[in-house]
Amino acid sequence: MRLGNITLALILLAIATTATVFGSTAMNNTVSYFFILVVLVVALGIYVGNTGIVSFGHPAFMAIAAYLTAILVMPAARKSALLPNLPDFLSTFSAPPLLGIVITVFVVGLIGAGIGLAISRLNGASATIATLGLLIVAHSLLVGGTTFTRGAQALYGIPKLVSPISAAIGAIITIFVADWFKHSRWGLAARAVREDEAAAAASGISIKRNRTIVFCLSIAFTALGGAMFALHLGVFSPKEFYFTLTFSLLAMLIVGGASSTAGAVVGVAVITMITEVLRQAEPGFSLGPIQIPALFGLTTIGISVALILTLYRRPEGIFGLKELDDFLPFDIKPRVYKRSVINTPRPTASQTPKSIRVQSLTKRYGGVTALDAVSIDLQQGEILGLIGPNGSGKSTFLSCASGIQRFDEGEVWVHDTQMAQGNPVAYAHNGVARTFQNIRLFARLSVAENVSAAMVSVPGPANSPTVADILTRVGLDGMALRTASTLSYGQQRRLEIARALAICPDFLLLDEPAAGMNSTETDDLAALIMSLRDENGLGILLVDHDLPMILRLSNRVAVLNEGKLIALASPEHIRENPEVAAAYFGEGQSTLSE
Numbered sequence: 001m002r003l004g005n006i007t008l009a010l011i012l013l014a015i016a017t018t019a020t021v022f023g024s025t026a027m028n029n030t031v032s033y034f035f036i037l038v039v040l041v042v043a044l045g046i047y048v049g050n051t052g053i054v055s056f057g058h059p060a061f062m063a064i065a066a067y068l069t070a071i072l073v074m075p076a077a078r079k080s081a082l083l084p085n086l087p088d089f090l091s092t093f094s095a096p097p098l099l100g101i102v103i104t105v106f107v108v109g110l111i112g113a114g115i116g117l118a119i120s121r122l123n124g125a126s127a128t129i130a131t132l133g134l135l136i137v138a139h140s141l142l143v144g145g146t147t148f149t150r151g152a153q154a155l156y157g158i159p160k161l162v163s164p165i166s167a168a169i170g171a172i173i174t175i176f177v178a179d180w181f182k183h184s185r186w187g188l189a190a191r192a193v194r195e196d197e198a199a200a201a202a203s204g205i206s207i208k209r210n211r212t213i214v215f216c217l218s219i220a221f222t223a224l225g226g227a228m229f230a231l232h233l234g235v236f237s238p239k240e241f242y243f244t245l246t247f248s249l250l251a252m253l254i255v256g257g258a259s260s261t262a263g264a265v266v267g268v269a270v271i272t273m274i275t276e277v278l279r280q281a282e283p284g285f286s287l288g289p290i291q292i293p294a295l296f297g298l299t300t301i302g303i304s305v306a307l308i309l310t311l312y313r314r315p316e317g318i319f320g321l322k323e324l325d326d327f328l329p330f331d332i333k334p335r336v337y338k339r340s341v342i343n344t345p346r347p348t349a350s351q352t353p354k355s356i357r358v359q360s361l362t363k364r365y366g367g368v369t370a371l372d373a374v375s376i377d378l379q380q381g382e383i384l385g386l387i388g389p390n391g392s393g394k395s396t397f398l399s400c401a402s403g404i405q406r407f408d409e410g411e412v413w414v415h416d417t418q419m420a421q422g423n424p425v426a427y428a429h430n431g432v433a434r435t436f437q438n439i440r441l442f443a444r445l446s447v448a449e450n451v452s453a454a455m456v457s458v459p460g461p462a463n464s465p466t467v468a469d470i471l472t473r474v475g476l477d478g479m480a481l482r483t484a485s486t487l488s489y490g491q492q493r494r495l496e497i498a499r500a501l502a503i504c505p506d507f508l509l510l511d512e513p514a515a516g517m518n519s520t521e522t523d524d525l526a527a528l529i530m531s532l533r534d535e536n537g538l539g540i541l542l543v544d545h546d547l548p549m550i551l552r553l554s555n556r557v558a559v560l561n562e563g564k565l566i567a568l569a570s571p572e573h574i575r576e577n578p579e580v581a582a583a584y585f586g587e588g589q590s591t592l593s594e
């Protein structure tokens with residue numbers, strides 16, 4: 001239970017109590033509506049905040065929920081008068097309000113899961129467009145589905161049962177669940193995907209499944225908001241759930257901070273206040289001798305200005321990515337995540353040494369052949385250096401051998417499994433971890449979260465190292481709470497290795513890990529790489545420009561030149577190989593050691 005949430009809950013309860021005791025009916029209505037908006041905006045934030053994908057479609061689900069609740073809860077007599085064509089099981093049945101809400105959340109949540117499954121196949125902007133389509137389709141269905149909705153006409157006579165206190169309870173439950181989810185293993189994985197999809201996939205996070213879960217939960221709470229909306233207003237029509245509402249909810253979320261639960265609440269408060277004040281002014285008013293005329297659309301203009309100012313001054317919203325707990329004057333310990341333990345642990349290196357076997361791999365980029373029938377195998381317990389001039393295909397090889405990059409011909413086998421193309425998650429789950437030449441961290445997550453996101457996504461043996469163990473191993477102890485993007489360059493490189501180690505890999509593919517490091521850092525890194533081979537039995541593919549380091553550490557060295565493998569031998573042989581020297585330094589130099 002987090003302090004910030006408890007504070008927030010107490011504030012909301014205090015507002016609700018004050019309104020109940022002292023407020024007028026109008027005041028009570030405003031306060032109840034405020035809490036319902038909190039439910040809706042926090043629910044929207046579960047999806048938008050954790051995935052970074054904007055959704056225009058949430059009000060569609062809210063509408064379905066509102067109509068479903070209305071039909072479930074309305075007295076049977078009124079139903080037969082207003083909706084005479086309802087199927088029998090709906091027209092004769094009248095649920096107690098709480099049961100109606102529970103059924104609604106469940107049913108609409110399921111619809112959300114189904115649609116989430118489809119939407120999660122799309123990336124960023126396409127997913128957003130799809131949600132927009134959803135909003136329009138749902139609106140047409142509501143207007144057309146007269147049996148259930150009375151079409152464009154208002155549905156009325158729904159019992160008005162929401163009080164400030166009950167609405168506040170709905171809001172508090174939503175806030176607690178949203179905050180719990182954000183820091184759960186699924187929420188953490190979703191935020192990792194938001195920061196960097198490729199790195200998340202390489203860390204074993206299954207992006208589609210994760211986004212479906214997030215969407216489903218977000219929709220379930222949107223349904224709660226929709227149900228409360230119906231039981232609050234007692235009368236509504238499809239136009240209530242259209243662009244105006246989408247716009248307001250998104251404005252609230254963006255102004256407060258999409259990735260912050262507390263921010264969502266503040267966003268609702270700010271926009272509600274602006275709306276209330278401007279609504280008073282809309283019909284015109286007099287300022288002493290000056291008469292201000294009626295200004296139609298003043299509230300919309302006000303919201304737009306607030307939105308533009310926020311995007312201009314604080315693009316991440318008033319709260320940014322922070323929660324109330326981040327403002328406490330003392331540090332909170334990083335959350336400890338548990339790895340799921342595999343029942344049948346992968347056999348250790350001493351039992352059956354594994355290998356990655358890349359066979360006749362060819363990769364073309366348009367006219368450029370980046371890799372030309374390259375065959376290399378990497379054994380557990382060895383360091384294989386991979387060298388070659390710039391543009392010789394080293395990074396391309398590493399990306400093909402870790403599932404990030406598709407290739408044109410050839411096969412990749414990890415132990416006895418032939419790997420499907422372009423599926424980095426499967427590689428991670430088969431024990432292949434990698435780092436990237438251009439560092440790809442989950443930049444706005446903490447150091448501990450970077451490592452944890454990978455750790456929770458790939459099951460490992462029961463005795464595998466904890467996040468703290470891994471951070472100590474790479475020399476980042478004491479840094480757990482730092483935001484990854486604030487680390488120095490060398491620290492960021494080490495954090496990438498820590499994240500790779502978090503999946504308990506058998507193989508580690510390192511793309512220029514020493515780039516940009518000073519000599520002390522490079523020596524530490526070399527010691528770490530050797531200990532990973534000697535103590536943990538990892539098979540390590542090491543790409544680097546630091547030739548002396550490669551020749552010193554490697555058991556074998558592979559040399560690429562213009563996409564072709566020109567040598568694969570012991571460091572001693574590579575040092576004396578004239579073809580390698582020519583590739584590096586041009587003709588005239590007969591060995592690397594000269």
Ligand code: ADP
Nearest residue numbers: 365368370388389390391392393394395396397
């Ligand atoms: P290295 O890591 O050895 O410097 P790369 O694997 O990055 O080499 O690149 C190999 C060749 O493939 C280069 O000629 C490069 O220009 C080309 N290449 C790499 N990535 C792409 C891409 N995404 N699109 C087009 N060409 C690419």
Ligand code: MG
Nearest residue numbers: 394395396437
């Ligand atoms: Mg490269």
